[in-house]
Amino acid sequence: MPYIEIKTNVHVKESVKDELHHMLGEKITLIPGKTERWLMTDVVGDKSMSFGGDTAGCAIVEVALFGKATNDAYDALTAALCESVGEALDIPCDRVYVKYEEVDHWGWNKMNF
Numbered sequence: 001m002p003y004i005e006i007k008t009n010v011h012v013k014e015s016v017k018d019e020l021h022h023m024l025g026e027k028i029t030l031i032p033g034k035t036e037r038w039l040m041t042d043v044v045g046d047k048s049m050s051f052g053g054d055t056a057g058c059a060i061v062e063v064a065l066f067g068k069a070t071n072d073a074y075d076a077l078t079a080a081l082c083e084s085v086g087e088a089l090d091i092p093c094d095r096v097y098v099k100y101e102e103v104d105h106w107g108w109n110k111m112n113f
Contacts, residue, residue: 001066001106001113002034005042008059010089012045023084030077031069057091061098066106066113074100 004024012020020043025036051058061081069077082093106113 001038001103001108002028002031003040003042003064004028005044005062006059006085007044007047007049007062008057008085008089008091009047009049009055010045010057010059010091012043012089016088017043017045020085020088023088027077027080027084030080031065031073033067034065034069051095056095057089058095059085059089059091059097061085061096062101063098064101064103066103068102069100 006020006024021041024041025039028034028036028039049055049058049060063077063081078098081098082096085091086093086096
């Protein structure tokens, strides 16, 4: 039950949003047991954001997971997300944050896991 949201201060064309949604579906498999089948994604551009006091291109990728993952899996996903998001949005990797949230309770289809 992963959810990934990308927020950025750059404009994101619909074709790039589609590319990012697809890329997130591929990258989530770096977390053992997670697949695109259960992944929900959101890409939000044109946000009022700054990084280090500078309003040049930046992004935050927020990843919520039902359960836990290893540090190695998080490291691999962080590297892949920074590279792929940075490339798709023309943002340097050092201006991309990745935030993880491990969730104990997740609801779907009128029930909880």
